Amino acid sequence: MIFPSQKKNNRTVRVLKTPKIDSSVRKVFIPKSVAQCLIDLKADQDEIKEVLGNEYQDYNLLMATTFGLPIGDSYLRTKMQEIIDALGLPDVVFHSLRHTSVTYKLKLSGGDIKAVQGDSGHAQADMVTEVYGHILDEDRKKNAQLIEDAFYKKENLNPDMKRPDTGKKKIEVPDGIDAEALMKVLNNPEMAAMLAGLAKGVTV
Structure with missing residues (x-):
C-alpha cells in the first residue's frame, strides 16, 4: 500500500509492504500490561473515528496519526525525546x-x-x-x-x-x-x- 503524502509538493511517500526476509515475519509475545495499553489506544482511536467520520482516513493502522495516516519517524523521535527530558532518563x-x-x-x-x-x-x-x-x-x-x-x-x-539477612529493607511481592x-x-x-x-x- 502506498500512503498519500502528508505535505503539499512533497514527492516522498510511505509504503507498507511484506518484509523481504521471512524471519522478519514473526509472532511476538507481549506482557499483559502492554496488551492493555494497546486495547486502550484502540478504544481512544475508535472514539476519534466516530467524531471525525469521513475525515478519518482508515488504513487499519493502530499506530496512526489523529487522521489515520502512518506515524513518521521524526514524530517518534520528538515524542521520545520529550519523555527522556521530562523524566531525566x-x-x-x-x-x-x-x-x-x-x-x-x-x-x-x-x-x-x-x-x-x-x-x-x-x-x-x-x-x-x-x-x-x-x-x-x-x-x-x-x-x-x-x-x-x-x-x-x-x-x-x-x-x-x-x-x-543483611539488614536491608524487605518488600512484599504481590x-x-x-x-x-x-x-x-x-x-x-x-x-x-x-x-x-x-x-x-x-x-x-
Whole structure:
C-alpha cells in the first residue's frame, strides 16, 4: 500500500509492504500490561473515528496519526525525546529500545538465547551471542563467585539455604509476580535509574 503524502509538493511517500526476509515475519509475545495499553489506544482511536467520520482516513493502522495516516519517524523521535527530558532518563535513540529489550530478556530468562532470538528476529542464534555476549559474561562471573562462596569459602553449601539477612529493607511481592525475576531487574543499575526517573513523574 502506498500512503498519500502528508505535505503539499512533497514527492516522498510511505509504503507498507511484506518484509523481504521471512524471519522478519514473526509472532511476538507481549506482557499483559502492554496488551492493555494497546486495547486502550484502540478504544481512544475508535472514539476519534466516530467524531471525525469521513475525515478519518482508515488504513487499519493502530499506530496512526489523529487522521489515520502512518506515524513518521521524526514524530517518534520528538515524542521520545520529550519523555527522556521530562523524566531525566539517559539520552538514547529510538533503536536503543530494541537493544534494551534483548538485554533484559536475556538476563531475566537466564540466558535463554533461542527464546530471545524468536523476539529479536536475528536469523541465527550466534548473532545474539556475538552482540550481547558481554551480558552473558556478567552472569557467568556471578556464577563463578557463587562457586567461590559455596565450595571454597564454605558459605551457602545448600542451594536451598537463604542468604543471610543483611539488614536491608524487605518488600512484599504481590501474588502472581516472579520474585526472583523482580530482584534481577531491581539489582540492575540501569533499570534502577530508569525506575527512579519514572517515579519522579508520578503523582500520588
